[in-house]
Amino acid sequence: MDKIPVSVVIITRNEEKRIKDCLESVKWADEIVVLDDRSEDRTREIAREYTDRVFEREMTNEGAHRNYAYSLASNEWVLSLDADERVTPALREEIKSVLEKGTECNGFSIPRKNFIGDRWIQHGGWYPSAQLRLFRREEFRYEEVDVHPRAFMEDPRGYLQNPVLHYTYRDLEDFTAKLNNLTGREAGKWADSPKGMSAGRAARRTVDRFFRAYHKKKGKQDGTLGFVLAVMGGFYQLLSYAKYWERSLPPFYPRDIKDLTGEIRTWAAQEPSKTEGREKLSVVILTRNEEDKIANCLESVRWADEVVVVDGYSTDSTVKICEEYGARVVSHKFEGDYGQERNIGNDNCSGDWILQLDADEIVTEAFRRRMMSILEGREKTVHASYKFRRKNIFMGRFMRNGGWYHYSHHLFRKGRARYEGKVHHQLLVEGSTGVL
Numbered sequence: 001m002d003k004i005p006v007s008v009v010i011i012t013r014n015e016e017k018r019i020k021d022c023l024e025s026v027k028w029a030d031e032i033v034v035l036d037d038r039s040e041d042r043t044r045e046i047a048r049e050y051t052d053r054v055f056e057r058e059m060t061n062e063g064a065h066r067n068y069a070y071s072l073a074s075n076e077w078v079l080s081l082d083a084d085e086r087v088t089p090a091l092r093e094e095i096k097s098v099l100e101k102g103t104e105c106n107g108f109s110i111p112r113k114n115f116i117g118d119r120w121i122q123h124g125g126w127y128p129s130a131q132l133r134l135f136r137r138e139e140f141r142y143e144e145v146d147v148h149p150r151a152f153m154e155d156p157r158g159y160l161q162n163p164v165l166h167y168t169y170r171d172l173e174d175f176t177a178k179l180n181n182l183t184g185r186e187a188g189k190w191a192d193s194p195k196g197m198s199a200g201r202a203a204r205r206t207v208d209r210f211f212r213a214y215h216k217k218k219g220k221q222d223g224t225l226g227f228v229l230a231v232m233g234g235f236y237q238l239l240s241y242a243k244y245w246e247r248s249l250p251p252f253y254p255r256d257i258k259d260l261t262g263e264i265r266t267w268a269a270q271e272p273s274k275t276e277g278r279e280k281l282s283v284v285i286l287t288r289n290e291e292d293k294i295a296n297c298l299e300s301v302r303w304a305d306e307v308v309v310v311d312g313y314s315t316d317s318t319v320k321i322c323e324e325y326g327a328r329v330v331s332h333k334f335e336g337d338y339g340q341e342r343n344i345g346n347d348n349c350s351g352d353w354i355l356q357l358d359a360d361e362i363v364t365e366a367f368r369r370r371m372m373s374i375l376e377g378r379e380k381t382v383h384a385s386y387k388f389r390r391k392n393i394f395m396g397r398f399m400r401n402g403g404w405y406h407y408s409h410h411l412f413r414k415g416r417a418r419y420e421g422k423v424h425h426q427l428l429v430e431g432s433t434g435v436l
Helices: 019-024 043-047 062-071 089-101 172-192 199-216 219-246 294-299 318-324 338-347 365-375
Strands: 004-012 029-036 054-056 077-082 085-087 107-110 112-116 131-136 140-142 151-153 157-159 164-169 281-287 306-311 328-331 353-358 385-390 406-413 417-420 426-429 433-435
Touching (some): 004 019, 004 043, 004 089, 019 043, 029 043, 029 062, 062 140, 131 140, 131 151, 164 172, 199 219, 281 318, 406 426
Parallel strands (some): 004 077, 029 054, 112 164, 281 353, 306 328
Antiparallel strands (some): 077 131, 085 164, 107 131, 140 151, 353 406, 385 406
């Protein structure tokens, strides 16, 4: 196959599962340039099977990163691709024809068939969704901003008929993960802009984006998926603004238990009561990569008789911190079943009572006093379990309303209760339940 005099430029990061299909679709190009953003998988190794023009550079600004990638090309014409895009044989022949005949255009917009999984999204603005992707290298540049950079090029420009195949999202979970990433970058873009962003403008954009996608651009013709995508399109604006607003607030996460209790750990550091004959308390904590939170939790239960940590194979220093506090760590691969994890903790306890916690929870002095009253028999109880208040703190604020201040059912006698359910699990108790 004769090579076509065009430089295909691809930017990548951890794309070992998709880069090969992209490269296979452009083997006809005279030059392939891959600019990799410090991938931690086999992306660069796979790319070198197709080209020796593989470079590595950290991306701190998308527009500037793409412009740098194009500067590495040696041909007059550049075809810009992402690793999740594929060039069809029909598009290849159209590009070949344009370059062989010659053109006065400085660049061409190419339609894209966007897919979620194997489903082509035909409406809601997802198709044709043409972008300027084939251009003369010296006539084109991106705005140097971190997200959604604008393309700048002098006319004349043309439009190709055959689309790029864009496997943009593997599924809706992948879609929401990328939406979370992009909204954070969008918030940063607004923060760096002299205009900023107002709540009113963000609200108008939220509503407008939904109605344009679902009604004007006929997203409704894609059924339930079309509705979901239109809602998420509007939510993009709302979430971006929420993150933008959050940046204006002072740091909120409590770095020390005293930031929440107003005390300096004097009560938390007490040794367990040695009162003879009292009942014992075991604390179970579920963890996975909680090194920034677990110490506060452990500090708040140092008075307990036993702490059992069920760890889902943490890759940070979580286990080390737990062991330093004297906790017994039970490692278990988490498979999405929270009820099972809590029951594993229960089975590894030796106390008369079990208190189940998450790593981001802190036990207060008032709770400790009440618990000791029960354990020491000063407060007679016939209950097999207790519900207790949970004060949820978000961005430094105690969330009293909206369902945030609620009861949690995670304190019970050993052998009298089991958890059931994978995500929204519930405690099934043999006996009565009291309220602390």
